[in-house]
Amino acid sequence: MSGQHTSTPVAARVRRLEERLISAGVVEDAELDAVLGRFLANASPVNGARIVARAWCDEGFRERLLADANAALPEVGLSMAGGIQEQRLKVVANGPGQHNVLVCTLCSCYPIGLLGPSPSWYKSEAYRSRVVREPRAVLAEFGLTLPQETEIRVWDSSAESRYLVLPRRPSGTDGMSEEELVGLVTREGLIGTAEV
Numbered sequence: 001m002s003g004q005h006t007s008t009p010v011a012a013r014v015r016r017l018e019e020r021l022i023s024a025g026v027v028e029d030a031e032l033d034a035v036l037g038r039f040l041a042n043a044s045p046v047n048g049a050r051i052v053a054r055a056w057c058d059e060g061f062r063e064r065l066l067a068d069a070n071a072a073l074p075e076v077g078l079s080m081a082g083g084i085q086e087q088r089l090k091v092v093a094n095g096p097g098q099h100n101v102l103v104c105t106l107c108s109c110y111p112i113g114l115l116g117p118s119p120s121w122y123k124s125e126a127y128r129s130r131v132v133r134e135p136r137a138v139l140a141e142f143g144l145t146l147p148q149e150t151e152i153r154v155w156d157s158s159a160e161s162r163y164l165v166l167p168r169r170p171s172g173t174d175g176m177s178e179e180e181l182v183g184l185v186t187r188e189g190l191i192g193t194a195e196v
Contacts, residue, residue, distance in 0.1 A: 051091070102154075
């Protein structure tokens with residue numbers, strides 16, 4: 001990236017690229033809007049919640065999801081396709097003594113199709129820089145205080161790879177249906193800034 005672009009907001013650079021593509025006749029503005037509209041039409045944290053609920057109810061799906069999330073997603077009617085190329089998804093499971101949290105330190109890469117539009121704090125420089133250096137303190141600011149012995153792993157997304165946290169299933173939910181479990185899962189739980 002050249003020095004002239006490092007301080008330019010990403011949205012302005014994207015718009016300049018769009019304008020160049022439009023002026024070159026590669027694409028029309030309406031086509032770009034239509035693609036974005038289709039992409040966001042089904043983007044919702046409910047998609048991520050469905051993945052988690054299925055993994056809580058179906059051990060075989062959970063194992064397939066953790067081994068190769070992209071291959072497992074079609075089982076719940078989802079995929080990581082939608083752009084020019086399919087993004088890789090890695091699902092990371094919280095467990096006894098281990099908690100995962102997501103970030104994109106370079107910008108705000110995020111699985112929009114599975115979690116809906118990203119929260120403003122996820123894109124903030126403060127979150128992106130601090131969560132990698134002091135994850136325990138940042139999580140405490142979100143109201144999540146973990147025992148000192150709990151290992152916290154921070155996963156850094158990129159343009160090619162996205163992550164999703166598989167939270168621990170809450171105790172006392174054994175009798176709940178998969179559909180009922182979906183309602184317990186929050187976007188923050190899927191990012192790792194909260195437990196479910």
